[in-house]
Amino acid sequence: MNQISSSAKIGRNVNIGFFTVIMDDVEIGDNSVIGNHVIIYPNTIIGAGVRIDDGAVLGKLPMRAVNSTLKLYATLPPAIIGAGSIIGTYGIVYRGAKLDEGVMVADGASVREGTSIGQHTIIGRSVTVENSSYVGEYCKIETGAYITAYSHIEDHVFVAPGVVTANDNFAGRTKDRSKYYRGVTVEQGGRIGAQATILPGKVIGADGFVGAGSVLTHDADSGMVYMGNPAKKLRPVPEAELLKNQDYMEEKDHAQKGSNDSFKRIQE
Template sequence: MGSICWGCLGVNKHTVFGEGDMKNFEGIHPTALIGDGVMLGRNVTVGPHTVIYDNVYIGDDSVIGAHVILGEPCADFYGADANYSNRILEIGSGARIRSGSVLYAGSSFGDGLETGHRVTIREGTRAGKNFRVGTLSDIQGHCHIGDYVRLHSNVHVGHKSRIGNFVWIFPYVVLTNDPHPPSEFQVGVNIEDFAVIATMSVILPGVSIGKDALVGAGSVVNRNVEAESVVVGNPAKKVATVRDIKSKKDGGSVYPWRYHFDRGMPWQGIGYDAWVQKNA
């Protein structure tokens, strides 16, 4: 095995607490284990029993929970010699990584990453800013994820998936990649900006979901979905356009959602169009 085996993760000796300090301490818990080449920004908190392997970079003002693993070695570590160098894991500033999550070495995340508990994200993941990924979600790696993407709990993202900006994916959705499993031929799915995939849907290999489209709950999608289309069923069929959908609360329009929802979005408080103009 390579040189970053667990033995080199000693209990952190550089942190000494007095009783008073501990009460208001924000920093590295004494039970956390930190490898070599780890660079932590200002005001970073690391929770108890967390393990950070070699060559992890974390931006300012980040909170890493308990029982987290950052920089998990990739598969090639196990056959490597002592000169093996763990791949770099880059996490932007303002991250909040909740307990039990495992982020592999060899990925990068923009500012504002937020995870639920026990998320798994493998190597080769490139995610933009303000990415939020819910409890138990499982990102298999080698995928591209845009800005302000929201994955709810327990979403499975297969290799080679491409997810645009402002995409919402709800619990138990699976993005597949192998048209005739098991094989060595993988074609990822492509989810365009502002698309929404409701719970328990499967997107079959190579399928594209168009801008502003909506996939209804429990759908199995085996062909491309056009922009602004609504598809449902197994196999999924087009039943409407998103502009046909009316609010169950007040009968008004609800899609495209960017004109009706702004929590956590960069246009919060000013509206989507005003935000676009401001950035034009």
């Protein structure tokens, strides 16, 4: 049995599973599919052709521990899920998060408040994207990666499984440490290998590459490969791998075709 608020606006041809809760003033676009045991909190906006899998939670307010230095946002805007997006099983998108069209948030992943995700980006299984971050278009954040709060990730960035980023040089000590929080920055086309660690405030330049298992303790120059602990500059990224030499119009066409095909299957 479902519980759907009388003020919710449900579009045409929306398929809703069992034991789902849709709260006040939620908007769901045409041809969307909502799974079983889904909870959609007030004011959440869901575009057309969106798929929400079982157990997902959308528009949840963030929690705040008694001793947390972070402020709870009192007036967060609604969560927005762009057309053609997919939220996997037990995925969580917090209130104040915005997903552009065609975004995939895979099983068990979470996107925190104040965070924006660009179109056709993939947030992999069990990934956490913390609050007040930005992730651009056509990015791939792979399984189990951790994107710390206040990070800025530009378009076409690849983050491999198990990558850890940090924003607190004081490791939880000193009462005024929050004044010095700095997320990481990965400029356009940057790549990070599996299990690498990026320390607070560090910048990976455009087309920069940090190798698997590395610990980046300083900024990485554009177009250069860094490896080791601490990571050291090794060599230039091969010319053939630079972003300017990739056919991303073809990738965009493929992503758009995938969204259109998914939309057609939902309609059928």
